Amino acid sequence: MGKTAFFIACTLILLVPGAMYGQSSTGALNIGASIQPIAKENIFRDPDYYNWGSSIIKGSKGKYHLFYSRWPRKLGFSSWLTHSEIAHAVAESPEGPYQYVEIVLEGRGGNQWDAITAHNPKIKYFEGKYYLYYIGTHVGRHAVREQKRKEIGGTGGSHPMWDVLRDNQRTGVAVSESLQGPWRRSGKPILELSGPITTITVNPALTQGPQGTYYMIVKGDKPNEERFIRNQAIAIAPNPAGPFEVQETPVIDYMDTEDASVWYDENWKRFYGVFHAHDFIGLISSIDGLTWRKADHYKVISKILKRKNGEIIRPDRMERPFVYIENGRPWVLSLAVKKGADSFSVFVPLRE
Numbered sequence: 001m002g003k004t005a006f007f008i009a010c011t012l013i014l015l016v017p018g019a020m021y022g023q024s025s026t027g028a029l030n031i032g033a034s035i036q037p038i039a040k041e042n043i044f045r046d047p048d049y050y051n052w053g054s055s056i057i058k059g060s061k062g063k064y065h066l067f068y069s070r071w072p073r074k075l076g077f078s079s080w081l082t083h084s085e086i087a088h089a090v091a092e093s094p095e096g097p098y099q100y101v102e103i104v105l106e107g108r109g110g111n112q113w114d115a116i117t118a119h120n121p122k123i124k125y126f127e128g129k130y131y132l133y134y135i136g137t138h139v140g141r142h143a144v145r146e147q148k149r150k151e152i153g154g155t156g157g158s159h160p161m162w163d164v165l166r167d168n169q170r171t172g173v174a175v176s177e178s179l180q181g182p183w184r185r186s187g188k189p190i191l192e193l194s195g196p197i198t199t200i201t202v203n204p205a206l207t208q209g210p211q212g213t214y215y216m217i218v219k220g221d222k223p224n225e226e227r228f229i230r231n232q233a234i235a236i237a238p239n240p241a242g243p244f245e246v247q248e249t250p251v252i253d254y255m256d257t258e259d260a261s262v263w264y265d266e267n268w269k270r271f272y273g274v275f276h277a278h279d280f281i282g283l284i285s286s287i288d289g290l291t292w293r294k295a296d297h298y299k300v301i302s303k304i305l306k307r308k309n310g311e312i313i314r315p316d317r318m319e320r321p322f323v324y325i326e327n328g329r330p331w332v333l334s335l336a337v338k339k340g341a342d343s344f345s346v347f348v349p350l351r352e
Helices: 003-015 077-083 146-158 162-167
Strands: 049-058 064-072 085-091 099-105 116-126 129-137 170-176 198-208 214-221 230-237 258-265 270-276 280-286 293-302 317-326 329-339 342-349
Touching (some): 049 077, 049 329, 064 077, 077 116, 077 146, 099 116, 116 198, 129 198, 146 162, 162 198, 214 258, 270 317
Parallel strands (some): 170 198
Antiparallel strands (some): 129 170, 198 214, 214 230, 270 280, 329 342
């Protein structure tokens, strides 16, 4: 190879993100290195409600819209399974501060698949419409009176009906032409139990691949497992409303994880997903959206948060990671935090 050809080849390697890693590489995206300390405006809490599971989207007028779960503090934290609803807040920046606007979805009642609760939302914009993915549950043909719901939520996992509600959780979607609604809900769940997940289909995370296919990571129980371990599966569909078909190869089955958020990165030409494990937030990657592995910078953050004033927050729980992307760059890492009797949303700034 002549000097000129060698120079051109080296230049191309430097210019193409990930070229030096080859097709087998997981990419060098390093979200953990971008994490900044948080300020007061990066924390969103409500004195009357637990906040959980945030998802952010930029609206047509430049404002940032937050969709999140909430349920009354007076009913206890375990009442997420019996009383969660999806709310909407707005801010001038994806980092906050956010102001509550309205309730978007509640349990639909009757014998619907989402009769009880609307929980863990993900908001997306595809093909001129907004898609709000969420989970709900039910108890079958017989309605549960409000007093019984309060009893289940207040008691938690030891209540005889807890497993009925937990095991009936499914994923669906509501569609609207506007972030202000109205929202048209799916008449039934948009995917069924299959492959590497059983019992439940919950906590959907969705993106569109470069060829137009829609990819959803969804959580379920691990089949043929006596221990309490969850698997993450990948499901695909030709359109964002589904139905989605679960694939046989799991996304994560080598440890207990949940709460994925997923996107396609145009710079690295690959899919990325964040998730939470028991003591850290992790990052996975895929070239084709079907086969996933640990990213090069796999551990994003331990379950500890630093504030600008020097204070350290050590959450009891830190879950539901969501990465807000704008102009191809990760901008905010959103997290749900539980500390003692408190529960709130945190929007961690990311800087290159």
